[in-house]
Amino acid sequence: MTERLQREIAEVRKEVDSLGVRLTLAQAWVGFLNFAYDALLHNGVNYRSLKEYSNSTELDDAQKLPLSEARNKIVGWLERLQSAISAAVRRKNFKVHEHDPKGK
Structure with missing residues (x-):
């Protein structure tokens, strides 16, 4: 292959990787x-x-990272946020039941 063709292929691969990362972030x-x-x-x-x-x-830190590292940081943040939402739902649905030993 010529040098020019190899450079073009490398650029296309880089663009495909970038689009894959962006798709993953959009889906997340x-x-x-x-x-x-x-x-x-x-x-x-x-x-x-x-x-x-x-x-x-x-998220601010992720902007300064290479694209694939930023993806990992953002997806991790979204996962922690989803966990926080689940915890908030559990807290909201938690009910305190008072025990009445006399059966009243």
Whole structure:
């Protein structure tokens, strides 16, 4: 192969990798938004009020990383946020039952 063709192939591969990362991030974000919407709709939990959401320093850090490393950091942040939403739903549905030993 000529040198020019090899450079073009390398550029195309780089672009394909970039598009793959962007697709993964888009899928993760849409999945998260669907999960968050259901939590809000059925349980009254607004994910934007959670401290895990407002702490976006990880997203700021991700902007400074190479694309594939940024993907890992963003997907990890989304997973932790989804876990925080699940915990908020459990807290919201937690009911305190008082024990009445006299049976009243």
